[in-house]
Every structure is written in structure tokens, then in C-alpha cells.
Amino acid sequence: MELAWAFQRQRYLERSLFDLKLALGYASKRMAKYVLQIRPLEEGGYLATSPVLQGFLVQAETVEKVLQLAPGVAQALVEAMRDKGVAPAEALQTVEAPFHVEVLLPL
DSSP states (O other), X not given: OHHXXXXXXXXXXXXXXXXXXXXXXXXXXXXXXXOOEEEEOTTSSEEEEOSSSTTOEEEESSHHHHHHHHHXXXXXXXXXXXXXXXXXXXXOEEEOSSOOOOOOOOO
């Protein structure tokens, strides 16, 4: 049991480091931040919504997977809004490097 937990934690930390390197690669691009609300589902897995991005939904088996999928879903949603002539939510805050990121760490 301890070995499985240690492996999962190691994998999560490696993924977080990858995400951080990816974020640093975007340092020259314009970025926006948004809030996610992630809640467990009765049938298992997790569902993420955003009070800032209307229509944003991500469902996955783990919180880590939700966090992995969220940026791509948000970007596709914002691009679709712009294509339809709908301005993205004013609550989207533009941010510039250096980025300040909160990281979830399973305990």
C-alpha cells in the first residue's frame, strides 16, 4: 500500500513539474487565469466547472486528470466564443510572467 502511494505521489509530482515547465514555455504568450470549482461525483470521478467561463465542464476520474484537461478545454471554449463574436468573460484576468500558481499536493 505504501509503495503504491509513493509511486502515485512521485507520478503526480513529475506531472506537476512538467506542467510548470509547460507554463514557463508560455511565458512569452498572453495568458489568462480562471477559477475552477472541482467536486466529487457520487458515481465516482470529479466534475469541474468555472463561474468565470460559462459552459466550461470537465469530467475525469481523478483531480489530476481534471487539472490536466482544464487548460485545453478552457482555451477551446474561449476560441469558440471569439469565433462566434462573443467576448470572453470580463472576469478572465490577463496575467504576465512571472506566474504565481497554486499547486495541489495530495497528503
